[in-house]
Amino acid sequence: MIALILEDNAFEQDIRELLMAYFPGHGFVHTEEEAAGASLVCRGEREGSAFILSLSFPEQSGDTDLHPEAYPGEFPAEAAGKTWTRSCQPDFAVRKSAKNEIKRTLYRLCREITGRELPWGTLTGIRPTKIALTALLDGRDSREIREEMREDYYTSGEKIALCLAVAEREKRMISGLDAVHGWSLYVGIPFCPTTCLYCSFTSFPIGAWKDRLDSYFDALFREMHYLAERTGGSEPGRGPETIYIGGGTPTALDPEHLDRLLTEIGETFSLDRLREFTVEAGRPDSITEEKLRVLRAHGISRISINPQTMNQATLDLIGRRHTVEEVIGKFHMARELGFDNINMDIICGLPGENPEDVARTLGKIRELAPDSLTVHSLAVKRAARLNVQRAQWRDVRIVNTQEMIEMTAEAAREMGLSPYYLYRQKNMAGNFENTGYAAPGKECLYNVLIMEEKQTILACGAGTTSKFLVPEENRIERAENCKDVATYIANVQEMMERKERRFRELRDCRA
Numbered sequence: 262m263i264a265l266i267l268e269d270n271a272f273e274q275d276i277r278e279l280l281m282a283y284f285p286g287h288g289f290v291h292t293e294e295e296a297a298g299a300s301l302v303c304r305g306e307r308e309g310s311a312f313i314l315s316l317s318f319p320e321q322s323g324d325t326d327l328h329p330e331a332y333p334g335e336f337p338a339e340a341a342g343k344t345w346t347r348s349c350q351p352d353f354a355v356r357k358s359a360k361n362e363i364k365r366t367l368y369r370l371c372r373e374i375t376g377r378e379l380p381w382g383t384l385t386g387i388r389p390t391k392i393a394l395t396a397l398l399d400g401r402d403s404r405e406i407r408e409e410m411r412e413d414y415y416t417s418g419e420k421i422a423l424c425l426a427v428a429e430r431e432k433r434m435i436s437g438l439d440a441v442h443g444w445s446l447y448v449g450i451p452f453c454p455t456t457c458l459y460c461s462f463t464s465f466p467i468g469a470w471k472d473r474l475d476s477y478f479d480a481l482f483r484e485m486h487y488l489a490e491r492t493g494g495s496e497p498g499r500g501p502e503t504i505y506i507g508g509g510t511p512t513a514l515d516p517e518h519l520d521r522l523l524t525e526i527g528e529t530f531s532l533d534r535l536r537e538f539t540v541e542a543g544r545p546d547s548i549t550e551e552k553l554r555v556l557r558a559h560g561i562s563r564i565s566i567n568p569q570t571m572n573q574a575t576l577d578l579i580g581r582r583h584t585v586e587e588v589i590g591k592f593h594m595a596r597e598l599g600f601d602n603i604n605m606d607i608i609c610g611l612p613g614e615n616p617e618d619v620a621r622t623l624g625k626i627r628e629l630a631p632d633s634l635t636v637h638s639l640a641v642k643r644a645a646r647l648n649v650q651r652a653q654w655r656d657v658r659i660v661n662t663q664e665m666i667e668m669t670a671e672a673a674r675e676m677g678l679s680p681y682y683l684y685r686q687k688n689m690a691g692n693f694e695n696t697g698y699a700a701p702g703k704e705c706l707y708n709v710l711i712m713e714e715k716q717t718i719l720a721c722g723a724g725t726t727s728k729f730l731v732p733e734e735n736r737i738e739r740a741e742n743c744k745d746v747a748t749y750i751a752n753v754q755e756m757m758e759r760k761e762r763r764f765r766e767l768r769d770c771r772a
């Protein structure tokens with residue numbers, strides 16, 4: 262447990278996120294009483310024009326929240342009983358500058374105490390490439406951007422190079438996009454064959470819903486029709502530029518429902534300016550030849566077949582209920598049916614895996630030669646079974662290392678794939694990032710749009726979030742749908758009204 266006691270909450274989130282990056286896997290408390298049981302106490306207060314930060318490591322704590330096996334890189338033993346204090350002079354009138362100054366001071370303090378650097382330095386947000394892309398779009402050169410990321414955020418040379426490579430490719434991909442009138446569509450199918458151990462997405466076992474899928478489709482199609490009407494998206498030249506059907510696992514649907522869904526999309530929206538159409542076929546155990554033929558018949562341009570790992574013992578442990586051979590077989594089946602843009606997702610830091618396991622996975626993926634590879638670092642979120650039932654998994658090691666991340670980057674290079682999008686999540690094993698690698702021309706534009714927030718993405722279905730871009734002000738407004746499927750079906754009218762409010766605000770701010 263970490264006690265974070267601040268005089269006011271103006272910088273609470275910034276300080277908490279940096280402490281989470283340095284000491285992942287701990288809960289936070291905020292009162293003096295609770296601080297008595299914490300392993301680390303961080304205090305912060307303003308004193309005139311200065312901000313004073315202190316870190317104390319109590320000699321003994323009643324902390325039961327620690328799970329050092331699961332979250333390596335913990336508090337140094339020699340710090341017990343000691344307190345460190347530093348101050349800085351932020352410009353409180355400019356919030357961003359004050360925030361960065363306070364984070365740099367805290368970072369230097371943590372570095373001094375632990376002897377560790379963080380690859381991303383003080384950057385704790387989920388979109389580090391946004392800094393580089395914004396600067397590139399502003400016409401700044403890469404040398405300047407490199408310096409800013411090193412001096413302002415203490416980002417490592419490798420991560421800066423990765424950020425710049427991604428941002429330069431993104432810049433090329435989004436050039437010519439219509440930020441004002443263009444939009445993309447996301448359709449959520451929140452069902453999977455079973456629930457993976459680490460899953461924090463909106464996903465329910467399809468078996469429990471197979472008799473009620475029509476009710477879900479009724480609600481989903483109402484939302485789609487509303488969007489088509491609201492955007493004029495059924496008219497030529499006004500439909501979505503990208504469509505992404507995710508979830509969940511859309512191919513968990515039976516072939517008839519999959520066909521009905523894709524037919525409805527084609528009849529509801531004009532697809533004449535569609536640049537890509539992705540369907541997540543994520544779980545190999547959900548794929549059949551019949552379903553792949555349905556996808557082909559509807560012109561799906563990109564699918565994702567996700568092994569996550571090619572080690573059977575790990576697949577069994579994380580509840581994927583499919584075999585390594587199944588991944589290979591379904592991949593070849595998709596190729597034979599003509600899919601020429603197949604992505605594969607893998608995860609570094611899966612329970613019990615070490616670098617040899619990652620090497621084995623990469624070896625098998627290299628033989629398949631997918632068109633893109635997305636490398637995730639495991640993020641254990643609050644709702645995941647791995648967290649909820651953590652007492653059960655205390656003996657399972659979760660380790661993600663720079664070595665593993667470098668192995669994946671090297672394997673991608675060898676397959677002719679280079680990075681094109683990147684994002685980070687909270688509670689990521691090893692505090693690394695998720696990186697999408699793709700062959701030239703095989704990138705997923707939707708992934709870039711959702712990460713860099715360069716176009717409005719309208720979403721329908723349970724657990725989805727629409728993001729309305731206000732390009733003049735470079736900001737995003739969100740409208741969220743509820744996650745629970747039954748609640749979504751019962752309240753689809755309210756989901757449409759939430760979007761309607763955003764449409765009106767958008768119109769008002771443009772008026």
Ligand code: SF4
Binds near residue numbers: 456
């Ligand atoms: S396949 Fe993805 S969405 Fe489905 S249960 Fe597994 S992690 Fe969750």
